[in-house]
Amino acid sequence: MTVTTGRKLLALASATLLLTACASKEERAGVEQAASGSGWSAGMPVVKVGLIGPVTGAFAVAGISMENSVRVEIDRLNAEGGVGGAKLELVVRDTALDPAKGVQAANEFAGDDSVGLVIGPALSAFYNAAKPVLENAKKINCQPMVATGDFTSVKYGYRAQDPVSLDVQKIVEHLKAEGITSVGIVYEGDDAGKGTAAEIQKQAEAAGLTFAGFQETRNDDQSHRAYVENLKDAGAIWISNSAGGAKTMAAAGETGYKGLIVGGSGARNISFVEAAGDAADGAIFSATYYPYPGKEGRDTWKPGYRTHIEEIEKRFGKNTGPKTGAESPKAAEIAADCVLAYAKAAEQAQSIDPDKVAATLDSIEISDQETPSGNSISPDKHEFFGIDDIHVYQWKKDADGWHTVEIGK
Template structure:
């Protein structure tokens, strides 16, 4: 049994236990904290959560989904008493897919002592531009939409998403078991694309698969057919997590490609199905827990996930593709995980001091039965999730429409 697996089992067995510690008086970062009947954070009645994401523009659906999930979780936690007696308040800043705005928002939150937790900026490139500010200002931050890069060297940054390394590991093991012997990558030529291609190449070759190469796409490409033609002999082609992935799906269908189209968790977004249409049928993607849309009864869903999704649906509805009818919740559950994890860490530390909270975040254990995402949280090197939290899903179309099916061996 691995150390991480042992920790997760401990979390399952001990999820109902409360962590207790002696309250103390301290003054850190200019915030007085004292024990009182109102809770250990009585000197600070409000803790702000700063959310930085694309609320307008091409990826607004992503930013809005994060905002919805964070609102739902904050309201749930506030109803239960907040954090040490303080209540959460959400503050949202729109990047509009502009890196400069992401950095500006990070600078604003870094200088605001009332902000305890920053979620975002979404997307790897934007976070890379802002993380130095968040680190130097000692601002605890949680990243649900940053798949590349290493969080192990950070003090205050934590990842609440499946990193590309885990997605690749799960998928490579799956396709090898299916008899696939070679793989290539079609992805944007940016940092995310290069990082993904390097990871796929490294893990594929380590598993004995033949590397067929990396085809770097461009934003002005009308078709990805030339890239597919160059990789036509690959047993599998890994596609982009961004909108370009749909173009690769469509080009593979047009070319009559016989191999597997595979990708990471971005491919769960129904925008891929909307853009690619029937060409998305059969696409495999590795992702954290996501039984949606599913033919299975919701009684089979993990309770924390079900509660979060159903509350989000009740308040905000669903996304439905106008062309395909494919559905998704207007939620980003892993963003809600950030608030829950921060709360548990602060409660364990009995402090809102960023050093105390960051240290506690590396030691918390939360069962997959209670998290909004349905994944267990036991951070290791500032990563919330481990390999056993990653699943292989497949997009399927039948006479009832589109659904995701979990693929198991």
């Protein structure tokens, strides 16, 4: 190398150092972010994930489970470098089952440019109230606890739960195969209840079953006995996904109801078994992948699900029913799927721009071996899961205690 060349290189290096020294903190952070991970920059040091759900009150177990799963997945992704060099940060807002608080939280997140993903508001009525806010603000949002309603009309919203249409399809197929000829429903008279009842009636009658009616419950009901007695001649009774479902299951035991108790994924909650006791034995529910209380060894579990659940157990423990000993993880794995899908879409788009992320989410493919829930993510009309991701499980009690078995494989 000549002296002249050496001097030019030295001058170039000196100029680079001078420019770097003069750059603002924000500019230097951008350079550092662009140099990390996959080589693209999110343009900010932190991308917030806003979670809206009931973390206090009667349905707190659901909100806390969502928070646990989202936190575990965020920590995992941050350990791998975050998203575009930015760290993910969880911000939780409690609805306490108050729809107004859900809308208030949605407005807060909608006005915060650092929020890249909103999870919730949990429950159909709450989401329906907040949906216009999230759409108008172009906030990518993911719904792991909204079973009813149509997501084809939204651009930025995605459902990460088994929709009631698929749950009903699986259960109606099972009822028909078992020779059961009628089905009724006991559910709250809200958006979720009305939507579920309409779906059951439509699919049951199309399959040649008699729809035995919709018994609308109230939140202040002390017992669901009268509702169950009104459907005593039905071959099956569909119960609510929320806390009211436990009351219906308990009432079925009290009245000696002889038909089948069926429901959606909410019925996997051990509070239902706690409320009903032995009456829960034989109850059937449709849900996404859920091997946890089963008797098969963990070596049969899908790897992403197993990793997620075992980290949940390590950090938060598990729920154990004081009366029945039934167990469940303190997790809502489908909420963690929301974070994984968002992060992968942003990485593929190399951007956190909501339009680019949404376009990528519309065609993303994530294997069921990788996801925290053990379900494949392949959005169709903004639905993460399809009919092949829905299973039918049955609660059983034997000498080893309570567990679930998959039926109709």
